[in-house]
Amino acid sequence: MENIVIIGNGIAGVSAARHIRKLSDKRIIIISGETDYFFSRTALMYVYMGHMKFDHIQPYENWFWEKNRIELVRGYVTKVNPDEKQLLIDGSRAITYDKLIIATGSKPNKFGWPGQDLHGAQGLYSKQDLDLLEVNAPNKEVCKRAVIVGGGLIGIELAEMLRSRDIPVTFLVREDSFWNGVLPSGESKLINEHILEHHIDLRLGTNLKEIVADENGKVKSVIIAETGEELACDMVGLTAGVTPNIDFLKDSGIELGRGVKVNRFLETNIKDVYAIGDCAEQHEAIGNRRPIEAVWYTGRMMGETVAQTICGNQIEYKPGHWFNSAKFLDIEYQTYGWVFSERGMKEYEEHFHWRHAQEKVCITIAFNKENNQFLGINTFGIRMRHEVFDRWLTQEKDVDYVMEHLIDANFDPEFYKNYETEVVSKYNTDFGKSIKMKKKSLKRIFAIG
Numbered sequence: 001m002e003n004i005v006i007i008g009n010g011i012a013g014v015s016a017a018r019h020i021r022k023l024s025d026k027r028i029i030i031i032s033g034e035t036d037y038f039f040s041r042t043a044l045m046y047v048y049m050g051h052m053k054f055d056h057i058q059p060y061e062n063w064f065w066e067k068n069r070i071e072l073v074r075g076y077v078t079k080v081n082p083d084e085k086q087l088l089i090d091g092s093r094a095i096t097y098d099k100l101i102i103a104t105g106s107k108p109n110k111f112g113w114p115g116q117d118l119h120g121a122q123g124l125y126s127k128q129d130l131d132l133l134e135v136n137a138p139n140k141e142v143c144k145r146a147v148i149v150g151g152g153l154i155g156i157e158l159a160e161m162l163r164s165r166d167i168p169v170t171f172l173v174r175e176d177s178f179w180n181g182v183l184p185s186g187e188s189k190l191i192n193e194h195i196l197e198h199h200i201d202l203r204l205g206t207n208l209k210e211i212v213a214d215e216n217g218k219v220k221s222v223i224i225a226e227t228g229e230e231l232a233c234d235m236v237g238l239t240a241g242v243t244p245n246i247d248f249l250k251d252s253g254i255e256l257g258r259g260v261k262v263n264r265f266l267e268t269n270i271k272d273v274y275a276i277g278d279c280a281e282q283h284e285a286i287g288n289r290r291p292i293e294a295v296w297y298t299g300r301m302m303g304e305t306v307a308q309t310i311c312g313n314q315i316e317y318k319p320g321h322w323f324n325s326a327k328f329l330d331i332e333y334q335t336y337g338w339v340f341s342e343r344g345m346k347e348y349e350e351h352f353h354w355r356h357a358q359e360k361v362c363i364t365i366a367f368n369k370e371n372n373q374f375l376g377i378n379t380f381g382i383r384m385r386h387e388v389f390d391r392w393l394t395q396e397k398d399v400d401y402v403m404e405h406l407i408d409a410n411f412d413p414e415f416y417k418n419y420e421t422e423v424v425s426k427y428n429t430d431f432g433k434s435i436k437m438k439k440k441s442l443k444r445i446f447a448i449g
């Protein structure tokens with residue numbers, strides 16, 4: 001029986017295992033150094049915040065794995081030897097494979113800051129990081145102030161987590177506005193305001209110089225690079241992005257860049273060795289995507305795709321239109337298609353931005369100014385229908401069509417407020433148009449694209 005070994009029990013590795021099992025009778029082994037069972041990494045924050053217990057973020061019951069003949073091995077793979085088709089767990093235990101899937105995810109970036117490895121300095125990625133956070137910041141008596149370094153999605157989650165226990169937070173963000181390498185300025189500004197309103201001490205355009213230790217080797221303060229200011233704190237959260245977790249592959253002969261290099265079939269340079277999820281790096285990026293996509297749903301898609309290939313139906317990884325969603329404190333954010341920030345904007349791209357006068361609600365629509373084609377939308381504080389935007393992107397609708405039919409994308413007007421009339425009216429004013437919004441049509445909404 002063919003023996004499939006998967007390193008990593010995150011969404012990518014587990015999706016591959018589940019789909020290989022659906023398609024075949026092969027022997028499947030998943031190895032993980034982190035936890036016995038798969039859990040939802042994106043929900044880690046809710047455990048610290050007390051909304052859920054750790055068991056609740058494990059999507060499958062513990063009996064699921066044995067029932068589906070998926071063998072789970074706990075340990076770190078320290079070496080892979082493709083010539084022998086063998087790997088080593090924790091430096092000693094050898095396992096052989098016929099096909100190997102590398103799905104080892106990411107690790108938090110550390111940029112060589114003095115003091116980055118002190119007690120009290122930590123990332124937020126793993127179950128171990130969550131446990132450590134309970135030690136470093138269980139409450140505001142033990143942690144009188146936390147400093148977070150790095151203003152991305154994980155940084156703002158950590159800020160929300162700490163604030164849920166009333167811990168004062170200073171948030172150091174290198175950029176001059178929150179996440180403005182990704183978000184257009186109107187949205188980034190809205191999030192700056194929202195962070196400040198949540199009593200988070202947001203310091204824009206500010207870099208960490210050094211983390212200072214007390215006499216016991218524990219975090220005592222940080223020093224700000226620009227001003228030399230010393231800020232007393234008990235915990236430092238390092239959330240300046242992530243990097244593929246691939247150090248153990250260095251001498252394996254498997255081609256590495258920032259991640260494990262793969263082709264469109266998720267194959268590495270070595271026969272029978274594949275890589276998926278956060279640790280995989282496409283030789284050439286797909287469309288406007290990045291060569292490494294550190295997001296949940298693409299990990300799942302890569303797992304499903306590689307399972308097909310391994311089971312004899314070789315298919316390319318084709319992720320379709322870009323989408324993503326996240327939360328900035330209590331503001332929901334969704335993005336469909338491509339809306340670039342001013343820094344990354346294409347020369348043909350134009351934006352329409354609308355923001356509600358009082359509420360923290362806004363949208364930005366990107367379109368091609370040469371032919372009016374709809375390119376993408378960001379929504380903040382409004383929930384819209386993914387399938388509708390996906391279809392409009394596939395059908396290459398123009399922006400006027402999108403405006404005319406915007407009501408079709410409204411998620412559920414019975415429960416959500418309806419902002420479309422205001423949005424279309426501002427669009428007409430900004431672009432000298434006279435679009436009249438069509439009535440909502442269920443037939444259109446559920447039409448097969």
Ligand SMILES: Cc1cc2nc3c(=O)[nH]c(=O)nc-3n(C[C@H](O)[C@H](O)[C@H](O)COP(=O)(O)OP(=O)(O)OC[C@H]3O[C@@H](n4cnc5c(N)ncnc54)[C@H](O)[C@@H]3O)c2cc1C
Pocket residue numbers: 007008009010011012013031032033034035041042043044045075076077078103104105106124125126154157245248276277278279293294295296297299324325326327
């Ligand atoms: C706090 C947080 C919030 C997030 N929120 C979102 C979100 O809202 N939306 C979104 O799209 N994405 C989000 N992400 C990113 C998302 O979680 C990742 O893209 C996704 O989990 C990657 O899945 P993966 O299977 O590739 O890797 P991982 O989930 O990292 O799993 C890899 C596993 O392999 C193990 N491993 C690594 N090396 C070895 C080894 N040598 N031997 C054995 N085991 C090994 C690791 O310990 C880990 O358990 C978030 C991430 C974090 C940390």
